[in-house]
Amino acid sequence: MIGYIYKLVCKKTGLCYYGSTLDIDNRQSKGWYRTSCQDFINPTLYLMETLEIDDLKELKLKENDYILNNICVNVNLAIQTEEQTKNNLEIWKNNNRDSINGHKKKYINKVLETKKFYCDRCDYISTSNYKLNRHYNTKKHLTKVFL
Numbered sequence: 383m384i385g386y387i388y389k390l391v392c393k394k395t396g397l398c399y400y401g402s403t404l405d406i407d408n409r410q411s412k413g414w415y416r417t418s419c420q421d422f423i424n425p426t427l428y429l430m431e432t433l434e435i436d437d438l439k440e441l442k443l444k445e446n447d448y449i450l451n452n453i454c455v456n457v458n459l460a461i462q463t464e465e466q467t468k469n470n471l472e473i474w475k476n477n478n479r480d481s482i483n484g485h486k487k488k489y490i491n492k493v494l495e496t497k498k499f500y501c502d503r504c505d506y507i508s509t510s511n512y513k514l515n516r517h518y519n520t521k522k523h524l525t526k527v528f529l
């Protein structure tokens with residue numbers, strides 16, 4: 383099948399958003415209110431690449447490339463690969479090991495006491511586990527995981 387990678391550019395700010403679709407004509411008319419480019423004003427759509435793909439995953443991985451290698455407003459990656467998920471788990475384990483001693487433990491205890499959720503890779507504190515889980519899929523977090 384054929385997949386498309388596109389870029390949206392806000393007419394007012396020049397900010398970019400990357401996305402992928404199997405139906406570029408439909409995507410153009412659908413509106414963007416549920417994506418991180420929801421504030422874009424009269425966005426212009428640029429077709430970046432037309433790909434012959436075997437499955438949707440292939441397209442999403444290509445979209446990831448664009449999100450990670452370009453300055454854009456995308457908050458989430460298109461897809462997490464198994465490798466990335468495994469990687470996240472390893473890092474989580476390592477972080478926990480580190481936190482057994484010293485200041486870190488004190489800090490984490492303090493966070494736990496106040497019932498906040500903490501990603502010590504990014505120094506991100508959230509008020510709910512749900513938000514923390516969402517954080518794990520953000521570009522900010524994943525970029526740190528890959529470093």
Ligand SMILES: [Zn+2]
Pocket residue numbers: 501502503504505506517518522523526
């Ligand atoms: Zn993080």
